Amino acid sequence: MKSEPGEFSIDDLQQCAHQTEPWDGVRNYQARNMMRDKMKMGDLVFFYHSNCDKPGIVGIARIVKEGYPDDTALDPNHHHFDPRSDPVRPRWFMVDVQFVRKFTRTIALTELKECPSLENLALTRRGNRLSVMPVSEAQWNFILSLE
């Protein structure tokens, strides 16, 4: 899961109440479908810092609440308001993520791109802009071994 550290970093997640936050504001259907349908209680995710000095994977979080409606889409005063969503048929969903741990170092995007065994990783594929994307078990284990 990607986040701009200037908006919400892994340190922010570690420091907030219960070290848990709703992953709100995702307004992309593919990413929404993953949060709504695929992510299950207890699943682990990599926390990725995007749009910053050193883009890369910075740690691990855990899904502690499965997909539910993103209420920021229903709040006219909210930055992420979407008038096409409504309470009866919510358009956007989110999950709650809990801090697990921060890596001892950032595993940089440049480094991930150099790994032949990660050539099929969604993150390193050309032009990818998804904010939530899948990681296979083999990819997960390999990335962990890089730390």
Added chain:
DNA sequence: GCCAACGTTGGC
């Protein structure tokens, strides 16, 4: 359904 225009993402 096509596709041009536009907005966003995000690495660099």
Added chain:
DNA sequence: GCCAACGTTGGC
């Protein structure tokens, strides 16, 4: 700040 790559919008 630049710009490639993509998603969305909306006219037709």
